[in-house]
Amino acid sequence: MTVVARLARFVGARSWHDLSEAAREELKIRVLDALGCALGAMDAPPVRTIRAHLEEFGGRQLCTLIGGGHSAPDRAALYNGSLVRYLDFNESLVRYLDLNDSYFAPRRDLSPERQPRPRARRGRVRARLQAGAAHRARGRLPGAVPALGRGAGAREGVRPHDAAVVRRGGRRGEGAPLGEAETANAVAVAVSALNALRVTRTGALSQWKGLAYPFTAFGAVEAAVLAARGVTGPSEVFEGNNGFMDSIAGRFEIDWEREDLERVRRTFLKRYNAEIHSQSALEALLELREAHPLDPAAVERVELDTFQVAYDIIGGGEEGGKKEIRTKEQADHALPYLLAVALLDGQVMPEQFAPDRVVRPDVQELLRRVEVRPAADLSARFPAEHACRLRLRLVGGATLAAEKSDYEGFVTRPMSWERAKEKFERLAAGRVKPGLPAELAETVWALDGLETRDLTTLLARAGARETTKGAVR
Numbered sequence: 001m002t003v004v005a006r007l008a009r010f011v012g013a014r015s016w017h018d019l020s021e022a023a024r025e026e027l028k029i030r031v032l033d034a035l036g037c038a039l040g041a042m043d044a045p046p047v048r049t050i051r052a053h054l055e056e057f058g059g060r061q062l063c064t065l066i067g068g069g070h071s072a073p074d075r076a077a078l079y080n081g082s083l084v085r086y087l088d089f090n091e092s093l094v095r096y097l098d099l100n101d102s103y104f105a106p107r108r109d110l111s112p113e114r115q116p117r118p119r120a121r122r123g124r125v126r127a128r129l130q131a132g133a134a135h136r137a138r139g140r141l142p143g144a145v146p147a148l149g150r151g152a153g154a155r156e157g158v159r160p161h162d163a164a165v166v167r168r169g170g171r172r173g174e175g176a177p178l179g180e181a182e183t184a185n186a187v188a189v190a191v192s193a194l195n196a197l198r199v200t201r202t203g204a205l206s207q208w209k210g211l212a213y214p215f216t217a218f219g220a221v222e223a224a225v226l227a228a229r230g231v232t233g234p235s236e237v238f239e240g241n242n243g244f245m246d247s248i249a250g251r252f253e254i255d256w257e258r259e260d261l262e263r264v265r266r267t268f269l270k271r272y273n274a275e276i277h278s279q280s281a282l283e284a285l286l287e288l289r290e291a292h293p294l295d296p297a298a299v300e301r302v303e304l305d306t307f308q309v310a311y312d313i314i315g316g317g318e319e320g321g322k323k324e325i326r327t328k329e330q331a332d333h334a335l336p337y338l339l340a341v342a343l344l345d346g347q348v349m350p351e352q353f354a355p356d357r358v359v360r361p362d363v364q365e366l367l368r369r370v371e372v373r374p375a376a377d378l379s380a381r382f383p384a385e386h387a388c389r390l391r392l393r394l395v396g397g398a399t400l401a402a403e404k405s406d407y408e409g410f411v412t413r414p415m416s417w418e419r420a421k422e423k424f425e426r427l428a429a430g431r432v433k434p435g436l437p438a439e440l441a442e443t444v445w446a447l448d449g450l451e452t453r454d455l456t457t458l459l460a461r462a463g464a465r466e467t468t469k470g471a472v473r
Helices: 003-013 021-040 045-057 073-086 091-095 117-132 145-152 180-193 212-228 244-249 276-291 308-314 335-345 361-367 376-380 417-428 436-445 452-463
Strands: 166-168 171-173 299-306 370-374 388-394 399-404
Touching: 003 180, 021 073, 021 417, 021 436, 045 073, 073 212, 180 212, 276 299, 276 308, 276 335, 276 388, 276 399, 299 335, 308 335, 308 370, 335 361, 335 370, 370 376, 417 436, 436 452
Parallel strands: 299 370
Antiparallel strands: 166 171, 299 388, 388 399
16 A cells, blocks of 8 residues: 555544544633634734735635635635634644644534544644654744645545536435545645745745645645545655655654554644744743843843754844844844743733834844754753743842753643633634633533534624624624
8 A cells, every 4th residue: 555545544533533532622611722823813914915815815704714704615714714824822632633724624523422533633744644754944934734634635535526526436415424534635736745844934925824724724635535536646655766765754654554543642732823943932931030030131141042943934044133023023033032032021922023122222122132943952852842941140240040851732731621711812802702612612611512503603703892992793
């Protein structure tokens, strides 16, 4: 069997019942986290642009849009995915799950025991392939990562439904699950067509940083629908001549017969709205700030020792300097800005990336007093730890110091449901009607006993909220 055929067999053989109770709870936490990020991004200019694009170009109204309205499955994947992804506050979803309407389709009712299955399988495929292949070194975003996840979810999560007719094996049926061959074709088409360049995350960062994965979702939904209609993809997409291994990942072996669905327990969530490798440093700084109230003007210099990957991506290493910061996209991927704004504001949340906050003189001046250096001993502890050493050099010669090996949300200190709910409610506050966040959280916790429409009906209501004058719109 080819690699993609073995992967498709894995997808077809696994179910929700194969997850441990602990893994199911972790999945629910990540769904809640994704929804919070989506609600928090509803006013983001690029997301509004995509919504206007959908309204202008139309699309058959089969899938729910978060905030209200419907569109075609591929366009719903683009819009809902953009909401989840834009804030860059949901690292675990990016690496393990994908939130789009491919499984939030209110007109496709799944029985309670089947409803969450595409999430679990899709996430496992992406996480395992990312672990098994080296993508960043070859200038790609992590793997076939979004394409593989969504393609692998195709067996039950992405297909024509409602009045759309799928032809399978000479028979006509509506919304029939994809078989192994069709799942393999969906993955093969997506992987061969939808691998993004890592330049999206290097140099002068653009809005595409937050939209690249959702755009891949758009294409991957198309790949799955075409596969459902009988379109075939390259069967040796992984191991073949100039295939995924030759061109992108290098050679790797995954024994899908021995894989399970538990990898969600090895993923992590963000406590702060910043790139994942900054989380331990931000926790260290904010704890120092709380323990030693001080005037940021009294800080002569901020020094951070971190691991090589963090330095290269967000510290000024191989992916570009991090002292010229003018946009949200640059700011949330720059340790100098992140540490400076945390010291000034005592938090790193979406409001720390408002355009007027990013360019304000206080943070622009302070970030230039932040020094980030890689440390070999900390690099040796990565990825088992996200270790750092932080020093605040004060005017007059005193030093405040802290060290971290992890942070709340890392695999060694998982984020609890209660903490995730606090984050969710914080992001949703002021963006939806009072009472809806609590109702959404309750629904997510009970998701394995509900149908898809129970959640999407609530998500459609997220577009109604209170203005500052209290009038509902």
